[in-house]
Amino acid sequence: MTDMTTTYVDLAPSRAEKFRQRVLPMILFALALAVIPLFGPSRSTLTLLNHMGINIVFALSFNMLLGRAGMLSFGHAVYLGLGGYFCVHVMNWIAADTGIWGAVPIFTMPAFGFGAGALAGAVIGWPSCRRAGTPFAMISLGVAELVAAAGFMFDSLFGGEMGISADRMGGPEFLGLSLGPLNEVYWYIAFWTFVGVVGTYAFTRTPLGKLSEATRDNPERVEFVGYNPQRVRYLVFIFAGAFAGMAGGMSAVQDEIFTPENLSLVPSGAILIAAYVGGIRYFTGPIMGAIVMTYMGSNLSDYTAGWLLYLGLMFVGVVMFVPDGIAGVVYGTWDVLRSGRLNEVAAGWAIRLLGLALMAVSTITLVEVAFRWSDGYGEVFEPFGLELAHGSPLTWVVIVLPFVIGALLLRRVARSESEVTS
Amino acid sequence: METVVFAVLNGVIYGLLLFMLSSGLTLIFSMMGVLNFAHASFYMLGAYFAYTLMEGSNFWIALFIAPVLVGLAGMVVERYGLRKVHARGHVAELLFTFGLAYLIDEVVKIFWGRTAVNYKVPELLDFPLFTLYGAQYPAYRIFILLVAILMLVALWYLLRRTRAGLIIQAALTHPHMVGHLGHNVPMIFMMVFGAGCALAGLAGVIGGNYFITDPAMAVQMGPIVFVVVVVGGLGSLEGAFIAAMIIGLLQTSAVSINASLADIFGFLGLAGTSEVGGITIASMAPMLPFLLLVVVLMVRPTGLMGDREV
Numbered sequence: 096m097t098d099m100t101t102t103y104v105d106l107a108p109s110r111a112e113k114f115r116q117r118v119l120p121m122i123l124f125a126l127a128l129a130v131i132p133l134f135g136p137s138r139s140t141l142t143l144l145n146h147m148g149i150n151i152v153f154a155l156s157f158n159m160l161l162g163r164a165g166m167l168s169f170g171h172a173v174y175l176g177l178g179g180y181f182c183v184h185v186m187n188w189i190a191a192d193t194g195i196w197g198a199v200p201i202f203t204m205p206a207f208g209f210g211a212g213a214l215a216g217a218v219i220g221w222p223s224c225r226r227a228g229t230p231f232a233m234i235s236l237g238v239a240e241l242v243a244a245a246g247f248m249f250d251s252l253f254g255g256e257m258g259i260s261a262d263r264m265g266g267p268e269f270l271g272l273s274l275g276p277l278n279e280v281y282w283y284i285a286f287w288t289f290v291g292v293v294g295t296y297a298f299t300r301t302p303l304g305k306l307s308e309a310t311r312d313n314p315e316r317v318e319f320v321g322y323n324p325q326r327v328r329y330l331v332f333i334f335a336g337a338f339a340g341m342a343g344g345m346s347a348v349q350d351e352i353f354t355p356e357n358l359s360l361v362p363s364g365a366i367l368i369a370a371y372v373g374g375i376r377y378f379t380g381p382i383m384g385a386i387v388m389t390y391m392g393s394n395l396s397d398y399t400a401g402w403l404l405y406l407g408l409m410f411v412g413v414v415m416f417v418p419d420g421i422a423g424v425v426y427g428t429w430d431v432l433r434s435g436r437l438n439e440v441a442a443g444w445a446i447r448l449l450g451l452a453l454m455a456v457s458t459i460t461l462v463e464v465a466f467r468w469s470d471g472y473g474e475v476f477e478p479f480g481l482e483l484a485h486g487s488p489l490t491w492v493v494i495v496l497p498f499v500i501g502a503l504l505l506r507r508v509a510r511s512e513s514e515v516t517s
Numbered sequence: 518m519e520t521v522v523f524a525v526l527n528g529v530i531y532g533l534l535l536f537m538l539s540s541g542l543t544l545i546f547s548m549m550g551v552l553n554f555a556h557a558s559f560y561m562l563g564a565y566f567a568y569t570l571m572e573g574s575n576f577w578i579a580l581f582i583a584p585v586l587v588g589l590a591g592m593v594v595e596r597y598g599l600r601k602v603h604a605r606g607h608v609a610e611l612l613f614t615f616g617l618a619y620l621i622d623e624v625v626k627i628f629w630g631r632t633a634v635n636y637k638v639p640e641l642l643d644f645p646l647f648t649l650y651g652a653q654y655p656a657y658r659i660f661i662l663l664v665a666i667l668m669l670v671a672l673w674y675l676l677r678r679t680r681a682g683l684i685i686q687a688a689l690t691h692p693h694m695v696g697h698l699g700h701n702v703p704m705i706f707m708m709v710f711g712a713g714c715a716l717a718g719l720a721g722v723i724g725g726n727y728f729i730t731d732p733a734m735a736v737q738m739g740p741i742v743f744v745v746v747v748v749g750g751l752g753s754l755e756g757a758f759i760a761a762m763i764i765g766l767l768q769t770s771a772v773s774i775n776a777s778l779a780d781i782f783g784f785l786g787l788a789g790t791s792e793v794g795g796i797t798i799a800s801m802a803p804m805l806p807f808l809l810l811v812v813v814l815m816v817r818p819t820g821l822m823g824d825r826e827v
Contacts, residue, residue, distance in 0.1 A: 167608050169615075222815045229552055229607055233747050234814055240740050241807040248796060248804075360740075364615070371612060404627075407619035414613045415601055462627075469627045 121293060128285040132278060141277040145349045147389045148284040149342050152291030154370045154381035156338030159295060161367070162375035163304065164331045165311030166224075167232040169363055170239025171339055176358035177215040177242070178208035178340020180253060182347035186261035200269035205287045205344035212340015213333050220332035225325055239360055246355030258354030261347065280349055287345050295338055296378060307331045365392075368410045374420025383421045400470075401462045408458065447508050453501030461494045519650040524770040530658050532765025533665035534727075537720040538738065539745040539757045540672060541713030547689050547752035548709050549599070551607050554614035557739035558621035559714040563587045563721025564730045565629050568636040576639035584718040591714025595707045618735065626732050633731035661723050668719065669758075676754075685709060744806040748813045749821050756822025764806050771802040 108116065136144065153175055160166040182204045188196040219242075223234040246253040253259065263274045272279045298304045306327045309317050314324040347353060356362075365388070373384020388406075395402040413420055419427070431440055463476045464483055476483045476490075483490040542556045566586050570579035594617065602613045637643075638657045645653030676682040688695045688705045696702045728734065745764055749756030774797075813820060 161608075165608070167611060222811060229550070229611060230747070230751075230814075232608075232611060233552065233743055234810070236740055237744060237747075237807045237810040241804060241811065244804040244807070248800065360736075364619070367612075367615070401623070401627075404620065404623035407616055407623055411598075411613065411616035411620060414609060414616055415598065418605060418609065465627045469630065 117296075121289075121296070124292060125289055128289060131285075132281060138277055141281050142349075143389065143393050145277070145280060145284045145345075146393070147386050148288035149345045149349060150366070150369060150385035150389050151288055151382050152295075152345065153339055153342035153366050154373065154385040155291060155295040155378075156335045156342065157366050157370045158375055158378075158381040159298065159307075159331060159335040159338065161370060162377075162380070163299065163311065164307040164328060165228075166328060166332070167228075167235075167367075168335075169232055169236040169360065169367065170242070171235075171335070171366055172360075172362035173219070173239050173242045173358055174212045174215050174336035174339035175343040175346065175362070176246075176353065176355075177343070178212035178336075179343030179347045179353045179357060180259065181211035181340075182208045182344040183259050183261045183351075183353045186263065186265065186347065186351075187259075190262055190265035197266070199266055201263050201266045201274055201348060202269035202272060202283060204348050205290070205341040208340040208342070208344025208347070209337045210340070212343060213337035215340065216333040216336020220329050220336065224329040224332050236360070239358070239363055243355060243359040246358045253355050253358075254353075256354070258352050258356075260352040263348045263351055274348060283348060284345055287341065291338060291341055292382070294341075298334060299378060303327065303330055303334075368406065372410060372413050372420055374422030374424075376419055377422035377426065380420050380422035383425070387421060399463065399466070401466045404462055443508050443512060446504050450501040450504035450508065453497035453504070457494050457496075457498035457501065460490065464490055464494075519652075520773050521770075522649060523652070524773050525766065526654070527658070528766035528769035529762070530661050530665070530727075530765075531769055532762040533662065533669070534720050534724045535742065535745050535765055536758050536761035537665055537668060538717050538742045539749070539761055540754060541716035542742055542746050543749070543752060543754055543757045545710055545713045546746065548706055549603070549610070551599075551610040551614070552743065552746065553710075553713070554611060554739070555594075555618040555621060556614075556713070556717055557735040557742055558618045559587050559591060559717040560721040560724070560738055561625060561730075561732070561735040562590065562621065563718030564636060564725025564734065565625060565634070565721075566718070567722040567725060568629070568634050568730055571636070571639075576641075580719075580722055583722045584715040587718025587721070588711040588715030592707050592711035594714075595710040599710070600703065600707075618739070622732060622735060629732070631732060633729050636726045636730040638726045657727065661727060664719075664723050668716070672716075741806050744810045747820055748806075748810055750819055753820070753822040756820055759821055764809065767805050767809070768802050771805055772799050774798040 131144065153171075156174075157168070157171045160168050160171070185196065185199070185204065185207050186201060188194075189199055189201065219238055223231060223238060247255060263280070272282060274280055274283055306317065306322055310322075310324045310327045317324050317327065343353075346357075366385075369384040369388035370381040371384070372388065373382065374380030391402065391406065395405065399405070417423060431437055460476070460478075460483060463478075467474045467476050481489070481493075483493060538556065538560055541559075542553060545551070545553050545556075563583050566583035567576075567579040570582055598613060598617065599610060602609045638655075642657045642660050644656050647654055674682075676686065684695065684700055685705060688700070688702055688709075692702045695705070725734070741764065745760045746757055748764070749758070749760030
């Protein structure tokens with residue numbers, strides 16, 4: 096009992112590790128952003144990419160609340176909307192050349208959105224950040240309804256149903272970008288997406304960012320250590336509002352219009368789904384979720400009328416079975432591949448994939464047949480030349496059989512895995 | 518006087534409907550600690566089920582069968598959905614019900630279309646019951662009033678005066694002890710969840726043809742029901758009743774006031790031509806519940822009758 100340990104194991108990451116884990120991914124991300132235009136994307140692809148950028152920043156700001164601080168907000172679009180509205184007004188002042196506004200480049204819009212979002216967060220967050228959990232979620236819902244209703248009431252601020260539009264071509268040019276053609280808007284979005292990603296990541300490294308995670312896990316202990324959890328939540332809320340407002344500024348330049356719909360529960364719900372499906376426990380989760388959801392939102396709707404239903408099914412599926420989301424699956428797979436345990440789990444994975452595929456076949460058939468039946472145009476779902484009318488027995492075989500087999504397979508895998516672990 | 522009487526009558530009916538919805542929500546909340554986001558979706562299901570049942574039979578059969586069907590749907594959701602998510606905490610549960618609301622909305626659109634269905638008041642009740650100040654008052658509204666009061670009394674009797682109610686109340690606060698006494702607590706939870714959903718379904722059956730039955734009815738009703746539950750105090754049935762009445766009266770009377778803000782605050786120099794002054798009280802009616810929510814949470818975070826702080 097005499098000799099105390101005097102040497103400490105240095106647990107801090109080495110410089111090389113720091114570089115590999117923190118700086119390198121950012122460099123790769125910047126490179127990816129820079130390389131994309133070399134492929135000569137079409138106008139619609141550019142629009143899609145721009146919206147992805149906006150949603151990435153928006154989802155990351157949302158995850159500052161849900162993933163990091165454990166605050167579930169049903170009204171996060173309020174801050175994007177208010178930030179965006181402010182930017183639209185600023186753009187109009189720039190176009191009208193009032194006062195000093197004539198000298199402000201449109202390129203700086205997200206900075207204004209950042210400020211407006213922070214202000215909105217500071218005002219609205221004060222009454223709503225007292226508690227976390229369900230009460231906070233309910234208050235955010237009420238506030239969102241209130242702001243959206245006010246949006247339809249004050250026409251001079253929000254433009255009523257028509258919204259307020261602006262022109263992104265005004266003001267002085269910045270870095271030689273006139274922001275007229277879409278590929279120039281891409282550079283603008285890419286720049287601010289990068290700023291948003293770096294900014295939100297840097298926030299997780301600050302003492303406040305760390306404290307927010309501590310507050311999520313155990314607010315009582317945070318209080319013992321001498322911090323005020325309410326205050327931590329409030330500050331995090333302001334920053335989350337600010338980054339959402341920044342996304343609003345990006346959106347104001349890309350779409351050149353904001354309507355009170357942008358403030359409503361619909362976009363708030365969409366970003367919640369995107370962030371959660373992506374995986375809220377990982378920093379990169381919301382990025383993946385935003386990319387996947389934006390892509391699905393713009394492309395899947397061309398293929399099927401039921402894409403919202405698929406979205407809902409996917410969300411419920413993730414909540415029930417894959418709480419770590421897409422990022423969890425990606426990192427889990429990567430871990431297995433790297434540690435060379437692939438052949439141990441390969442059989443289980445194969446069965447699971449097969450089961451999921453069978454269930455997907457069944458669900459897709461059911462949804463598609465149902466939608467065609469509901470439209471009443473007499474259209475028939477014909478995948479791969481099969482004619483699946485809603486009355487034909489074949490349809491029901493295709494729906495029921497794969498579902499039952501898939502469910503049984505998944506159940507078997509889940510059982511055998513729980514036996515291994517226990 | 519005329520306006521006041523009508524506003525009070527309609528307000529009470531609307532308030533009772535709100536209470537029918539929020540009583541189920543409150544029961545489920547005090548039981549599982551989770552606000553069921555999909556609660557208003559069950560209300561919508563009730564209206565649509567009744568509409569479909571009415572095509573094959575009549576309103577009276579639908580009045581009994583539809584809530585039972587909705588209750589069964591609720592039980593299935595609890596047994597195979599919520600119970601799985603329960604272990605992962607309240608946020609996961611809230612998210613699950615949020616996704617469920619999404620799904621029910623879409624499924625309703627598939628089965629019954631995107632536009633409103635013609636869910637009518639039954640002919641037997643489609644007549645003016647009495648004339649008040651020269652205006653006729655529809656009998657169906659009084660019917661809603663009666664059904665709601667009947668349900669209120671039945672619920673109170675069930676919870677406070679029967680053995681089953683005693684066990685439910687005990688299971689709400691001390692689930693483990695009730696379990697040790699040999700009762701099947703998960704089963705009780707499932708039944709209560711189903712009963713709460715059935716109440717929402719009943720509200721849908723009698724409210725769907727009073728208002729309008731379309732796929733947006735859940736989205737419109739949902740947030741207001743949350744406001745009722747939070748303002749009343751989470752987990753308090755009495756509080757939910759008072760809050761439902763306040764909001765019912767507030768909204769219906771606001772709709773019938775044509776005064777604008779300028780008329781009220783004119784003495785402060787607010788002109789009727791300005792934007793803020795031009796807002797009428799009637800146009801503010803949809804905002805009032807949420808305004809009330811924010812005010813109550815700032816002044817009294819426990820809600821009106823709640824014992825736990827929001």
